[in-house]
Amino acid sequence: MAGKRRQFGRVRKLPSGRYQARYVGPDGVLRPAPDTFRTKREADDWLADVQTEMRQGDWRDPDAAKVPFEQYAKAWVAERPLAKSTEELYEILVRVHLAPTFGRLSIADITPAAVRAWRHARLKQGIGPTTVAKAYSLLRTIMGTAVEDGLIRRNPCQIRNGGTVSTPERPTASVLDVFAIADASQPRYRALVLLGAFCALRWGELVALRRRDVDLEAGMIRVRGSVSELNNGERIYKAPKSEAGKRSVAIPRSIMPVVVAHMKQFAEPGVDGRVFVGAKGATPRRNHFNGLWHKACAEVGVTGLRFHDLRHTGNTLASQTNASTRELMTRLGHSSTRAALIYQHTSDHREREIADGVDAVIVDALKRRRRPKGHAGGTDG
Numbered sequence: 001m002a003g004k005r006r007q008f009g010r011v012r013k014l015p016s017g018r019y020q021a022r023y024v025g026p027d028g029v030l031r032p033a034p035d036t037f038r039t040k041r042e043a044d045d046w047l048a049d050v051q052t053e054m055r056q057g058d059w060r061d062p063d064a065a066k067v068p069f070e071q072y073a074k075a076w077v078a079e080r081p082l083a084k085s086t087e088e089l090y091e092i093l094v095r096v097h098l099a100p101t102f103g104r105l106s107i108a109d110i111t112p113a114a115v116r117a118w119r120h121a122r123l124k125q126g127i128g129p130t131t132v133a134k135a136y137s138l139l140r141t142i143m144g145t146a147v148e149d150g151l152i153r154r155n156p157c158q159i160r161n162g163g164t165v166s167t168p169e170r171p172t173a174s175v176l177d178v179f180a181i182a183d184a185s186q187p188r189y190r191a192l193v194l195l196g197a198f199c200a201l202r203w204g205e206l207v208a209l210r211r212r213d214v215d216l217e218a219g220m221i222r223v224r225g226s227v228s229e230l231n232n233g234e235r236i237y238k239a240p241k242s243e244a245g246k247r248s249v250a251i252p253r254s255i256m257p258v259v260v261a262h263m264k265q266f267a268e269p270g271v272d273g274r275v276f277v278g279a280k281g282a283t284p285r286r287n288h289f290n291g292l293w294h295k296a297c298a299e300v301g302v303t304g305l306r307f308h309d310l311r312h313t314g315n316t317l318a319s320q321t322n323a324s325t326r327e328l329m330t331r332l333g334h335s336s337t338r339a340a341l342i343y344q345h346t347s348d349h350r351e352r353e354i355a356d357g358v359d360a361v362i363v364d365a366l367k368r369r370r371r372p373k374g375h376a377g378g379t380d381g
Contacts, residue, residue, distance in 0.1 A: 009047035011040055019043040023050055026059060034062065058153075065108030065151040070099045072107055076142050084236055085228045090138060092231070097122065097135040107146050112156045115139070119159060129165040137163035170306070173197065173313045175365035177302050182258075184296040189289070191262035192276050194255045195221070196307060198358055200314030201249065202333075203307060204228055207283050208237060209275040211267060216260055219251045219352070223333065229286055247333050250355030254362045314358070321357025 009023035018036040021043040025031050037043040053059040077090045101118045102110055115136075122132045140157035147155050173181070182193040195201055204226030213222045224246060225239045239246075251259060267275045278284045293307050318328055330351075 008051045011043040011047070013040070021047050023047060025061070026054060027061065031062065060150055060153065062108070064149075065146070066106045067151070068103065069105050069107055069110060070094070070103035072146065073098065073142050076145060083228075083238060085230060085238075088230050089134075093135045093138050097127070097131070098139055102139075107143070107151050110143065110156050112158045115156050116159060119162060133163050133165040170309045170312055171304055172316050173302065173305055173310060175313075175317075175362050177300070177305075178310065178313060179366070180300040181293075181296050181302060181305075184299045186279075186292060188262075188266045188277070188279065189284075189292065191255075191258050191266075192284075193307075193310070194258055195251070197310040197313045198252050198255055198317065198362065199249045199355075200311045200318065202226060202311065203286060203289075205333075207274075207276050210271070211263070211269075211273045211275065212271040214259070214263065214267075214275060216256075216263065219253065219256055219355070221249045221251060223247050223249060227283060235283060235285075247330060248351060250351045252355050252359035252362055254359050254366070317358045317361050318354055320361060321354050327351075327354060 009021060011019055011021050013019055014036065016036075018038060019040050019042070020036050021033040022030055033043070033046055037046065050059070073094045074091075077087060077094065080087075082090065101121075102114075105114075119132060119136055122135070123129065136157065136159065140155060140163060143152070143155045143157055146152050178193065178197040182190045185193055192206055196203070196206060199221060201221070201223065205223050208225050208227045209221065213224060214220075215222070225237055227235055227237055229235050263275070266277060267273055268277055274283060276284055278288070290307070297303065297305055315328065
């Protein structure tokens with residue numbers, strides 16, 4: 001009695017004695033199994049699995065996932081509306097950290113084991129944990145899109161907390177540390193140091209300030225955007241990432257005389273004049289300023305302090321004024337998905353009260369005129 005004809009796919013025995021399975025996909029293309037089988041039963045079972053996938057709508061075109069990772073990743077970056085600085089970062093992460101390992105592999109051939117081995121190797125080579133975490137996060141996101149595109153079934157990036165990194169707590173400069181560093185800096189940067197600390201402004205926000213953003217009568221600074229410097233030296237002005245970044249920050253009264261003097265002597269004229277300008281008339285560059293910053297810190301005996309750490313000083317001082325979490329987030333320009341849902345701007349009146357609280361800490365520290373020796377210590381208060 002003749003055997004029952006197969007309803008789905010075909011199996012044939014090869015001269016080698018192994019079995020080949022083939023089927024017609026939903027696209028009408030005849031497709032062979034990626035491997036041959038030892039027995040006819042194994043070939044039948046594989047075809048049964050494929051048929052089930054097609055019936056359930058889970059079938060994936062096996063050829064689609066053959067696209068090389070580097071090609072897919074570059075297209076992924078190019079297709080997204082990213083900020084210029086973010087686009088540059090992603091391009092570097094792909095080129096330097098992902099493509100050397102995964103570039104020629106097809107999307108389908110990247111396995112969880114391969115991802116774990118890559119991450120372990122990068123860390124063992126001495127690549128910074130933060131950089132590895134950023135590269136892993138990007139890889140996970142790209143592969144997540146490949147899942148959404150129907151190229152692969154599961155994301156191979158399965159490392160728990162692989163995209164996060166624990167960084168040591170940064171030092172907090174004391175009030176007197178800040179004034180000492182400001183006094184040791186070039187006069188045109190004294191106000192920049194004080195505003196960076198006591199108004200908790202970012203470097204990019206400071207160098208983006210224009211005269212119209214500084215209200216000397218009200219003692220307020222309007223943060224409207226920031227300057228970002230790309231690796232090729234190009235500088236671009238960009239709006240804050242979220243509405244929380246657009247904010248008004250009150251200037252503590254104790255440093256107002258320095259700000260007023262700076263506006264008269266160093267700021268450019270006109271409402272659109274830049275507040276901070278280098279000695280040669282250009283917007284200050286971060287790498288050049290860092291040299292001046294380290295020199296000033298060394299002169300007053302403060303070590304291990306970055307300019308960005310001044311924001312931590314400002315946050316610590318503001319927190320000592322009994323400001324609420326929402327008010328602190330507003331002053332610092334912080335936001336998150338959850339916070340954005342309940343975000344409300346702090347009133348200028350309340351912002352002035354917070355600044356006055358910071359000012360009280362400054363005045364008390366200046367009266368005592370004692371500062372810890374050696375590295376940056378805790379904030380006076």
